[in-house]
Amino acid sequence: MKKIMVTRSSMPDMDEYISEIRELWESHWLTNMGEKHKTLQRNLREYLCVDNLELFTNGHMAIELTLQAMKLKGEVITSPFTFASSTHAIVRNGLVPVFCDINENDYTIDTGKIESLITEKTSAILPIHVYGNVCDVEKIEKIAEKYGLKVIYDAAHAFGVQYKGRGIGAFGDASCFSFHATKVFNTIEGGATCFRVPELGTELYNLKNFGIKDEETVVEVGANAKMNEFQAAMGVCNLRHVEMDILKRREVYNRYVRNLRNIKGIKTNTVQEDVKPNYAYFPIFVDEKEYGVSRDALFAELKKHGVYTRKYFYPLTSQFDCYQGTYSCESTPIAKKTSEMVLTLPMYADLSMEDVDYVCEIIYNASLLI
C-alpha cells in the first residue's frame, strides 16, 4: 500500500549541496561561525526583511537563549496550543508560563484576554504564529507598550510570512524561527532569532557559545547552540528554492480547499487579510456532530489507508505529563476544544495533486461510513 507521510523535507539536488560543501574540505572549518554561517546569516536577513538575525543549532535553543538574553523574571504570558518547545523554553529559564486562551479564527493568542492575566510579575508575552497565521501583532504591541512588557514571537511556523509588506520577523522585540527538517525552510536542524535592538545580538552570540566573550573572558552562563557549517550550507541551498516551494505548497493548499469545501463538519484554515502566507501546514478541524465521525476515528481511518496525519497540537502543552498538577487546561477552553478537533493533513512542496485527491476521498468517504 502507498504511504503518504504528513511531511517530507525539502532538499536541494545532491550536486548542488556537494558543490556548496566542497570548500569545507579545503578550509577544515566545520563550525564556530565559519563562512557558510556568515553567508546564510546575510542571505536570511535579506530574505526575511530584517535588520538583525542570529543563527542557532535549532529553533528551540533560539527561543530558550533569547529569553535568557532578555534577562526576564517572573511570569510570561503565552498560549498552550503550541509545540512543546515554546512552553519548555519558558520553564527551562526558571520563568512561569501563564496560559492565555487562543481565538477561534486563526488559533493564535486571544489578545482580548491578555490584559486580565497581567500581574506585577509579568515580564513578557510569548505568542505563537500558529500554522504561519499571524498573531494580532498591532494589539500585542499596544499591550506590551502600555505595561512595559517584552514580546518574543515563536515564529517557528512563519518562515517567509509577511504582514502588510513587512517581514514577520520584524515584529516584537524578537522572533524565533525554526529550520527543522519538517519546516517550510530547513537547515536539517536549525533556527534563528530576529531582533529589534542590535545590542541583543552580542548577548545571543555569546550565549550560543558558552557565554565566551574572548579567550579569557566568560561573561554569561551560556549553552552550546551554534549552527555548524553543514547545516548552514544546506540552508544556503534550500533558500534558493524556498519561493518555488511556497508556490507549490499554494497549489496543494488550493486543491485541498477545493476538495474539502463541501464536506460538512470539516473546517479548514483561511488565509488572513494583509498576509503573504507560507502554507506551512494544512490543519482541518473536525466537528464530530456535523461530520458524523470523530477526529480520532478519522485519524485511524486515514492511517488504515496509508495516510499519516498529525494531531498538531494535541495535547495542549499545559496538559503534558511533566506539568501534571502544575497547570490546568480549564482556563483555555477554546485551545482545549481546538486541540480535540485538529488534524494536520499531509503538506509539502512535492505532494502530488493525485495524493491530495486520494487523501480527500478518504475524508469524504469516512463521513459516509456511519
Ligand SMILES: *Cc1c(COP(=O)(O)O)cnc(C)c1O
Ligand atoms: C518546530 C517548532 C519549534 C522548535 O523548533 P526546533 O527547530 O525543532 O527546535 C518551536 N515552536 C514551534 C511552534 C515549532 O513548531
